[in-house]
Amino acid sequence: MVASAGRPPRDPRIEDVVRNVLIQRDLFCQNARYAGDDENPRPLPQLSLADWKRYTEFIWQNSRREGFQAIPSALYFAFYNDRFAGEEGATVSLSPAHLWWLVAPGDSVLLSDGIVHHYTMVSSVDRSAERVAFADPWEDRFFLKEGLNMAGVSAVPVDGVRGLTVTADEFQRIIVGLETIDTPALLERYLDNFPEQRRNFRVLLELGLAVLDSEREDLTPIAAAYLDQALFAAMLAFPHERERIAAVLYLALNVALFKARSSAEALAAKPFEDRLFRLLLDYTEPLLQELLSVEQLCRMANAAGWAKDFDRASRLFQIAIARQPDHVQARHLRAAAFFHRKEFAAAIEDALIALAANGREVAQFQQERDALDPRGATPITMAEQRLAGRRRLRSDIYAVLTASYAGAGQWPEAEKHAQDWHMLKPHDSSPLAVLARARQMAGDGESARQFYQQAADLEPDTERQQMLKGFADEIAHEEQDA
């Protein structure tokens, strides 16, 4: 059966973004070569919908940070056809009819006839004619054309529509999954349209986890709402399933709570405090913590750090580290928590372990990136993005490590690591500022002045630049006086 009505229009700002994405796709894909035409065609790497979602979400968030777009609550969602196994914690499994309701222009879709699996983009959806059109870069050999697929689908052009189109029925036969951009309001609209899903704890759980997976802490109250509904709907489910839901609800509530505690309104934390109190009457905290992954524990601990609850943060990191002693994030963030508590020796110990573990990760990711076929632009970009993330983390570890050494008065060690940090981030003012201070402490005023000056020259923030210049000038005056 085909649902004739579709998803309501999105925020006009998102529709603008989608229009631009489709225009860019037209421009950039005009001369894109088809991988199968290569002399020695490579096997295409496996790319899951969740990986694709995280990749586009990363690009989206970066463009948001850089000010190219500004729709604070917009994020990507990935939905699988429930005939296939989804990806736990990242995607939502729905029936093909529901995917037809969801599909919108600009969506990435994974299509398959059982033999060929192909990612492409939706260019338009005509609800009244019940047809969907694809913006595919290789339209002449699009596998959904008649005779080119095993699903009996015949993609055809329609007057006035860009790209080849298929019917809603055909779409539902070949859809594996889709990735779409919207605000979390989409989830509420979906549940309003399919109210029976409000009793389906698996769908509610997946919706909550999908919001959590975006790693957007400002959206955790929304994730908590769906997870809470999932727990309620799972009244008759097996205890282990209920415990699993309770654990992620515990995570979402805690992150939302810590975020609210650092806000201007004291009562903003109350809904989460009250709910957590009741949740912990039903489940013990150690059980819930045990059911969370190390990454999830770190996320919660990190949130405690924002709320300046360093004791709680340290306890949570302790649990994570007990489970995985060389977990980079856990060691790094616990080092930061120790640093804030002025426990410099402990901070140094954790930061050094994090640094070593991070080194191993960087080497491994570099190896993976080098092993990729140079003709595959997207896998290379994704691998480099992963590598860049680890290098950024390395820089963050150096920041905590050198600050901790400085706090402990171990300036030669601070200087040694600041030099490595500077090698890693030659255009960053922070390692230079540490080097300057270390030289100053060693009585080498001229080197200190030069490092401060270099740091000031690199610093984009005016206020900090002035401060660094001020240090350099101060040393120059002192030297003159001397």
Add this chain to the structure above:
Amino acid sequence: MSVEVLRAQLTVIDSSSDPSAFVPTALALANELCKQGQRPGGFADNERATDLLHSLEYLVLLRHDPDLKLAFHKASFYTLGDRYEGDRELNLREAIAHAERALELLRAQAVPNQEEIGMFLNDMANCYLRANYQGEWPMEQASARYRQGLETVTPDSFPRLHAMLSSNLAYTQQLLAEGRHMLPQHETARRFDYSIQRAMQSKNLNQAVAEVWAYLHWAWSLDAEPNVHLVSSYTQLANLYAAMGHVQQAVPYIYSAIALCTSAEQPTAAWQGLLGQAQQVLEQILRALKQDHKLVELSASARGSFNAAREAWQAGNQFLTKNPAQAMQAYEHALSLFPLWPAGLHARGLAHLLMGNPQSAVEDFTASLQFLPNHPRTLLARSRAHSLAGAAELAAADFAEARKFDPNIPEALADKAGSSV
């Protein structure tokens, strides 16, 4: 109910076991904080409302109650519409996204309330107009909303609302026809107020002074004289200079504030409030100068003096071309009553110019431009004065500046700049 009472109630309600009591009370608190946030300098209350609503979304989503959702989206619309923290334009767009959801819910009610929908559409349109956006987009969107409002309410059923929507639509259409989008005065003033507050909170008094001066420049550029923004900016300048230790320098500013405030044609409660603030600042300044005894004298001399100065200025204008010396006397009197006045300084500059004292004219025009910079007529007049004083380069620079701000000034005037001012 007051904020304190609502807070006290919320503290004792368990939001988890009794959300039906908690959520409406918390929404009432958010609405109350939003209202308080609309007061001058009340931005922190708006932030509290924003944070509270952010958390409340969790509870609202748990309850599948369209009325509750409507109340939540309406509260979020009004709160974000008045939020200046962060990116103002972004807040307005987010406010509108909430308004769209609220509008859907209003229309989906079993018996839609046409009046409420009409009012809400009017508020949405007003929200669009508060966006600082180059181009016609805000006005087009606002017009569309006013039109939808007019389609919702008939003149017979809701005559006042219909008239308001019609007049707002006509005004927006006029702006569209003229191709100019001007932020509403209230919005501009709030933006200044926020920048000033922010600078003060970060203890950057120099920045705060610069922001207040920008506010004053804008206030003098408005048609209405006196206006509340002039009073507010002069009071804030006096307050800031006093806080920075320049207490003596603060006196003329607070004098100006009182003079303007007591010259209002229709002094409303807002004017009375501003007068009270100005009097307080005057008291503090005189106390710091150890001249408390002068309070009554100074306050009395300031009262109504802007009106008196304006009368003298108008009298001077009668004589300016016929008898500049007599005009000069009138302007001197006007400026003795209200010295920090761009129009008065400009007029006296013209009198100096006509009496052949270009150097004094330059001084007056420069002083006038301090309060109303970029004013093409004053720049043009100073260009003429520079020219007569033999400073050709300065004259040319002022002339170019004047034409930049008013391209209608004919190029031919370059040689005799000022003769037609």
